[in-house]
Amino acid sequence: MTRKSNKAHKVLIVDDSTSTLEVIQRNLTHAGLDAYICSSVRDAVRFLDESTIDIVITDFKMPEQNGLELIKHIRDNCADIEIIMITGHPDIEDAVQAIKDGADDYLVKPFTDTELLDAVQRMVEKLGNRRRAAGTQTPAKSFGIIGESEKMQHVFHRIEKAATTDATVLVAGDSGTGKEMVARAIHYNSKRRREPFVPVNCTAIPDTLLESELFGHMKGAFTGAKENRNGFFQIADGGTLFLDEIGDASLNMQSKLLRVLQNKEIRPVGSDRIQHVNTRIIAATHKNLLGLVKSGTFREDLYYRLNVIDVAVPELSERGDDILSLVNYFAQKYAREMNCPVPAFSDNVLTALKSYAWPGNVRELENLIQRLVVIVDADMIRTRDLPESMRFNVNTGSENRLRLEDVVADHIVKILAMTSGNKTQAAKILDIDRKTLNTRLKKIGHGD
Numbered sequence: 001m002t003r004k005s006n007k008a009h010k011v012l013i014v015d016d017s018t019s020t021l022e023v024i025q026r027n028l029t030h031a032g033l034d035a036y037i038c039s040s041v042r043d044a045v046r047f048l049d050e051s052t053i054d055i056v057i058t059d060f061k062m063p064e065q066n067g068l069e070l071i072k073h074i075r076d077n078c079a080d081i082e083i084i085m086i087t088g089h090p091d092i093e094d095a096v097q098a099i100k101d102g103a104d105d106y107l108v109k110p111f112t113d114t115e116l117l118d119a120v121q122r123m124v125e126k127l128g129n130r131r132r133a134a135g136t137q138t139p140a141k142s143f144g145i146i147g148e149s150e151k152m153q154h155v156f157h158r159i160e161k162a163a164t165t166d167a168t169v170l171v172a173g174d175s176g177t178g179k180e181m182v183a184r185a186i187h188y189n190s191k192r193r194r195e196p197f198v199p200v201n202c203t204a205i206p207d208t209l210l211e212s213e214l215f216g217h218m219k220g221a222f223t224g225a226k227e228n229r230n231g232f233f234q235i236a237d238g239g240t241l242f243l244d245e246i247g248d249a250s251l252n253m254q255s256k257l258l259r260v261l262q263n264k265e266i267r268p269v270g271s272d273r274i275q276h277v278n279t280r281i282i283a284a285t286h287k288n289l290l291g292l293v294k295s296g297t298f299r300e301d302l303y304y305r306l307n308v309i310d311v312a313v314p315e316l317s318e319r320g321d322d323i324l325s326l327v328n329y330f331a332q333k334y335a336r337e338m339n340c341p342v343p344a345f346s347d348n349v350l351t352a353l354k355s356y357a358w359p360g361n362v363r364e365l366e367n368l369i370q371r372l373v374v375i376v377d378a379d380m381i382r383t384r385d386l387p388e389s390m391r392f393n394v395n396t397g398s399e400n401r402l403r404l405e406d407v408v409a410d411h412i413v414k415i416l417a418m419t420s421g422n423k424t425q426a427a428k429i430l431d432i433d434r435k436t437l438n439t440r441l442k443k444i445g446h447g448d
C-alpha cells in the first residue's frame with residue numbers, strides 16, 4: 001500500500017491486549033493510515049460517537065463485551081464503516097456469525113502483516129467504490145451551515161446521525177449560535193422531510209391556553225372555541241415539532257410534554273377521544289438544563305426523555321477561522337440582497353472581528369455584516385466603520401462616537417440595517433419623512 005492513497009483513511013483497532021493493539025497500530029501507521037486504538041467495546045462505542053472512522057478492526061474475545069456487540073452497535077449507528085473481525089482458530093464459527101451480523105471480513109489469529117494489510121486494502125477499495133457511487137468523497141455534509149472548525153464538524157456528524165433516527169434531540173447552545181438551523185437540518189435530512197417542521201417557542205404560550213395550543217380543541221370546548229382546531233402536535237403529525245426555549249417551559253407544560261413523549265397520545269380539549277400522534281420532538285435551549293434539573297425547575301424524567309441525542313452547538317468565539325468564513329458568507333449574501341458590490345474588509349477589521357468575544361454569536365455577526373454592507377459606501381470596510389466595542393484592541397485613531405450627532409447617525413444606520421436598506425420603512429420607524437432621512441444620510445456620507 002502506498003502512503004499517499006490511504007492517507008485520509010481512519011482505522012480504529014479494538015482489542016483488550018495492549019501488545020496486539022501496538023503491533024497493528026504500528027503496521028497500519030507505516031502503511032500511511034491513521035490508526036486509533038481502544039481496549040474495550042465500551043471505549044470504542046464512545047470513540048465512534050465522537051469521531052469519524054472508516055474501518056474498524058475488532059477482536060472477538062474481550063472480557064466485558066465481545067466483538068459481536070460492537071458490530072451490532074456499528075451496524076445500528078454508523079452505516080458507512082467497514083469492519084474486520086479478528087478471531088482465534090477454535091472460534092471460527094464466531095467469524096461466520098460475525099459476517100452474518102455485519103462484519104465485512106475476518107482475520108484468523110495468528111496472521112501475518114501482509115494478511116492484515118491486504119484485508120485493510122480490500123476495505124479501502126470497497127469504501128472508495130461505495131463513496132464514489134454515492135458521490136460522497138467527503139463524509140461530513142454541512143447542511144448549508146457554514147463552518148470548517150473541528151467543533152462544527154462534530155455538530156455536522158451529530159446532525160447526520162440524528163437525521164437517520166426518530167429519536168428525540170436536545171440542541172443546546174448560547175443564543176444566536178444556530179440552534180434552529182441545526183434543528184431544521186435534522187428535520188430536512190430525515191425521512192420526515194416532506195412533512196411539516198413546526199417551531200414553537202415554549203415561552204410564548206400562556207399557561208391558560210397551553211393544552212389547546214399543544215393538543216387542539218373541539219368546537220364549544222370553551223368560550224371562544226368556535227370550531228375544532230388542531231394543536232401543534234397534530235399540525236406536526238408525521239413531521240417534527242421544534243420546542244424552542246424548552247428550559248423556560250412551565251412545570252405544567254413539562255408534565256404535559258412528558259406524557260406525550262411517554263404515550264405518543266394526546267387528547268384535544270373538550271374531546272373524550274384519545275388521538276395517536278407520530279410527532280418527532282427536537283428541543284432547544286440556551287440554558288443549562290442539567291443545572292435546572294438540579295435546582296428543581298426542570299423535571300429530571302423529561303430531561304432524560306429529551307436528551308436521547310444531544311447536540312452541543314459551540315459559541316462563535318470557539319470556532320476559530322469560521323468567523324472569517326461567516327464574514328465572507330454574510331457579506332456576499334447581503335451584497336446580493338442589496339444588489340451592491342461585495343465589500344472587502346481591511347486586515348485590521350478582520351483582526352478585530354476575530355478577537356471580539358461575540359456574546360450574540362452568529363446572529364450578532366450576521367447583523368453586523370448586514371449593517372456594514374448597507375451603510376458603508378466604500379469598497380473597503382475599515383475599523384472606523386466598526387462599533388466602538390469591537391475597536392478597543394485595534395488602532396482606531398482618535399475617533400469617538402459619543403457626540404449627539406453621532407448617536408443619531410448610528411441610530412439611523414441601525415434602523416436602515418434592520419429594514420434591509422428600505423428607506424420608506426426606515427423613515428416610518430424613525431417617524432421622519434423620506435426627504436429628511438435622505439438629507440440626514442447625505443450628511444453622514446451615505447446618501448444616494
Ligand SMILES: Nc1ncnc2c1ncn2[C@@H]1O[C@H](COP(=O)(O)OP(=O)(O)OP(=O)(O)O)[C@@H](O)[C@H]1O
Pocket residue numbers: 144145146147173174175176177178179180181182286362363366
Ligand atoms: N453556521 C452558520 N452558517 C450560516 N448561518 C448561520 C450559522 N449559524 C447561524 N446562522 C444564522 O444566524 C442566525 C441565528 O441562527 P439561529 O436562529 O439558528 O440561532 P439560535 O441559536 O436559534 O438563536 P436564538 O438563541 O437567538 O434563538 C440565523 O439567521 C441563521 O441563519
Ligand SMILES: [Mg+2]
Pocket residue numbers: 179180244
Ligand atoms: Mg432560536
